[in-house]
Amino acid sequence: MEEESMEEEGGSSSSYEAMMDDQNHNNWEAATAGGYRQALGPGLASSPAAEPALPLLPESNGLLKACDAASKAGAAAAISINTSASKFLMNVITIEDYKSTYWPKLDSAIDQLLTQSPGDYIPISYEQIYSCVYKCVCQQHSEQMYSDLIKKITNHLERVSKELQASPPDLYIERFNIALGQYMGALQSIVPLFIYMNKFYIETKLNRDLKDDLIKLFTEHVAEKHIYNLMPLLLEAQSTPFQITPSTMANIVKGLYTLRPEWVQMAPALFSKFIPNILPPAVESELQEYAAQDQKLQRELMQNGFTRGDQSRKRAGEELTYNGSSACASSRGYR
Structure with missing residues (x-):
């Protein structure tokens, strides 16, 4: 038992x-x-x-x-x-994997985006780059990736600045306009590709925004270095109608205002032509001065081949006086 x-x-x-x-x-x-x-x-x-x-x-x-x-x-x-x-x-991504495999893909894509011309076809896979950034963020490589991105774009902007310094005065404004437009266009692709890094690292830990940081880079490494050479050329071009195209002038002035609004104080009259509410409202005592300025502009336009149209039904000089006073009363009163 x-x-x-x-x-x-x-x-x-x-x-x-x-x-x-x-x-x-x-x-x-x-x-x-x-x-x-x-x-x-x-x-x-x-x-x-x-x-x-x-x-x-x-x-x-x-x-x-x-x-x-x-x-x-x-x-x-x-x-x-x-x-x-x-x-x-x-599926661990080590720092060696990041440096040898993941960042080179991002580096190549950023290069193409920064140097593309408007309308160019860029042979890169946005889905692949987007996925690459996502995986690096998941594996805690955001800090390294942000550092590499800033260094990459800073080096590019320093090269752009040197090229502008070597430009002759007659090409300076146009080349600055191209550099500004090309960079702002590139940001429209670069910022969305790094959206995960922006959300989970830059906004969360740095309390900043990626687009603001990249615009600041252009301000510091290009615009600040050229503003004192650029502004006199812009003022000279303003005094000579159609020395540069109106679209180029508008792009540069609006771009400078976006980069640093306080630059308005360097040339308020220039900025007021493209940015509303820059100057104080017009006063009645200045209407004659405004009319004289408008008449001067019309005379310059006629000297450059622009006609005033059919004058058979108006007395000589009537249109100049009428258009000058009415234009200043309607437009400058809202500055």
């Missing part, structure tokens, strides 16, 4: 240990599969706007416990997974 009792107790104990081993083994498999699914992260194609999952590796203690439980169940082969295989399973 004692032997039978001992056998029953022994059998019960063996069954309990076997059950616990199976349970531990199943728990380890579930933990491993869960870690693998977590490492894959949310699909970019199905949900590109999902919030990045941050740490992708399971805690070391949990992994050791799982391995210990697995060993009791006879799954010793699972413990022999080496570091490289584990890194592949968890």
Whole structure:
């Protein structure tokens, strides 16, 4: 009887240990599969706007416990997974991977965007670059990526500034306009591509915005270095109608105002022609002066080949006086 009792107790104990081993083994498999699914992260194609999952590796203690439980169940082969295989399973991007694989792709794409001309076809995959940025943010490389981006664009703008310095005066305004337009156009593509870095690093940790930072770079490395050479040329061009095209003048003046509004004080009259409410409202005592300025402009236009149209129904000089006074009363009163 004692032997039978001992056998029953022994059998019960063996069954309990076997059950616990199976349970531990199943728990380890579930933990491993869960870690693998977590490492894959949310699909970019199905949900590109999902919030990045941050740490992708399971805690070391949990992994050791799982391995210990697995060993009791006879799954010793699972413990022999080496570091490289584990890194592949968890899809980890090391700093070496970032520097050798991910950043070179971003660097090449940024180069093309910064140097493209309006209407050019850029042979890059926006989806690939977008995915590349997303993965680097998930793997905690935002700080390094932001530093690399700022350094890349700063070097580009310094080259642009040197090229402008070598430009002759008759081409200076046009080349500055091209450089400004090209850079602002590039930002329309660069900023959206780095939207995850902007959201989860620049806005969150730096309390800034990527677009503002990149506009500031152009201000510091190009505009500030050329404003005192550029402004006299703009004022000279303003005094000579159609020395440069009106669209070029408007683009530069509006661009300078966007970069640094206080530059208005350097030439208020120039900025007031393209930016509303720059000058104070017109007063009645200045209407004659405004009319004289308008008459002068009309005479200059006629000297450059612009006619006033059919004058058969008006007396000589009537249109100049009428248009000058009415134009100043209607337009300058709203400055």
